[in-house]
Amino acid sequence: MKKLALITGGAGFIGSHLAERLIYEGYHVVALDNLSTGNRDNLIHLLNHPQFELVIGDISVEADLAPLVEQADIIFHLAAAVGVRLIVDNPLESMMTNIRGTEMVLEQARKWNKRTIVASTSEVYGKNAKVPYTEDDDLVYGNTTKTRWSYACSKAIDEFLAIAHYRECGLPVTIVRYFNTVGARQSDQYGMVLPTFVNQALCGEPITVHGEGTQRRTFTHIADTADATYRLAMNENSAGEVFNVGGSIEISIMDLARKIIERTNSSSTIQRIPYEEAFKNNGFEDMQRRVPDCSKLDKKIGYKPRYSLDNMIDSVIEYYQPVERRAALA
Numbered sequence: 001m002k003k004l005a006l007i008t009g010g011a012g013f014i015g016s017h018l019a020e021r022l023i024y025e026g027y028h029v030v031a032l033d034n035l036s037t038g039n040r041d042n043l044i045h046l047l048n049h050p051q052f053e054l055v056i057g058d059i060s061v062e063a064d065l066a067p068l069v070e071q072a073d074i075i076f077h078l079a080a081a082v083g084v085r086l087i088v089d090n091p092l093e094s095m096m097t098n099i100r101g102t103e104m105v106l107e108q109a110r111k112w113n114k115r116t117i118v119a120s121t122s123e124v125y126g127k128n129a130k131v132p133y134t135e136d137d138d139l140v141y142g143n144t145t146k147t148r149w150s151y152a153c154s155k156a157i158d159e160f161l162a163i164a165h166y167r168e169c170g171l172p173v174t175i176v177r178y179f180n181t182v183g184a185r186q187s188d189q190y191g192m193v194l195p196t197f198v199n200q201a202l203c204g205e206p207i208t209v210h211g212e213g214t215q216r217r218t219f220t221h222i223a224d225t226a227d228a229t230y231r232l233a234m235n236e237n238s239a240g241e242v243f244n245v246g247g248s249i250e251i252s253i254m255d256l257a258r259k260i261i262e263r264t265n266s267s268s269t270i271q272r273i274p275y276e277e278a279f280k281n282n283g284f285e286d287m288q289r290r291v292p293d294c295s296k297l298d299k300k301i302g303y304k305p306r307y308s309l310d311n312m313i314d315s316v317i318e319y320y321q322p323v324e325r326r327a328a329l330a
């Protein structure tokens with residue numbers, strides 16, 4: 001009998017790619033999603049697949065969640081209000097989704113003792129200036145009046161909850177801290193930098209760089225993220241542990257903007273926007289560098305990122321090309 005995987009947030013960017021991987025590995029996949037930031041179109045190629053089902057529902061509604069957890073052999077909890085921009089614009093609803101929603105998923109998983117993977121984020125490291133981040137580093141946050149920290153805090157609470165479920169109840173749960181993941185189907189609507197820049201470049205609009213653009217980031221191709229998530233999930237020895245999942249190539253945001261202009265052959269200019277303007281005076285604080293140490297992940301599952309930054313940019317460019325141009329490229 002085929003095993004059943006439940007992906008909360010399965011209509012989202014990472015969830016839709018993970019669904020493909022799980023189906024390929026022989027799983028039946030149920031995606032539970034309220035389509036708040038996710039999209040049915042992300043799953044258009046799977047909707048008629050015999051191993052796939054999309055359930056429109058909410059992780060915070062027990063009647064939606066409980067029967068699916070009961071049936072599942074494994075749960076990938078990805079549903080969340082994602083990204084600092086969304087949280088800054090809708091702090092209350094976002095925190096409720098991230099904290100209460102995760103609490104409900106873990107409670108149901110505990111009830112049936114189901115293998116669970118919880119998606120966290122590099123944001124949990126906050127403004128710790130150490131480079132690179134290892135999983136047991138301190139988490140350093142700003143004041144509660146600065147809304148941007150509530151995303152990091154809500155995800156840190158998710159991690160505390162998951163670890164407590166492991167230690168007190170023996171729930172086989174693993175936490176993955178994703179660093180900037182990019183690729184096809186990532187929305188440009190919630191401030192994710194790479195799809196935003198690519199879209200601006202393709203439309204010939206100014207590329208909007210926040211601050212000086214000297215902040216540096218690493219990026220991970222979605223295929224590497226989905227692969228690491230799947231292989232960690234299959235490794236029962238990873239229960240109770242936290243793993244960074246990220247890339248190794250670092251680039252400044254200004255250089256990223258330049259590279260995207262070059263690869264799209266765009267006439268766009270680069271426009272610097274002060275943080276106060278971009279985030280409407282929410283006291284935005286940004287990190288200068290955010291680099292993962294993935295040696296723990298490498299040791300556990302033999303992880304090496306396989307894609308160059310150019311590959312990643314090109315896959316986003318291809319995704320955002322007008323349909324007729326995409327067809328010509330295929």
Ligand SMILES: NC(=O)c1ccc[n+]([C@@H]2O[C@H](COP(=O)([O-])OP(=O)(O)OC[C@H]3O[C@@H](n4cnc5c(N)ncnc54)[C@H](O)[C@@H]3O)[C@@H](O)[C@H]2O)c1
Binds near residue numbers: 035077082097
């Ligand atoms: N993409 C990244 O670079 C990145 C980086 C760090 C962490 N993450 C984490 O990975 C996970 C997936 O992120 P993503 O990039 O695919 O974002 P996404 O917005 O594409 O996916 C999140 C999905 O959750 C769904 N959702 C939100 N609230 C829900 C609710 N209450 N009930 C049911 N579904 C709900 C959304 O509709 C969406 O489909 C998130 O937990 C996020 O915090 C992503």
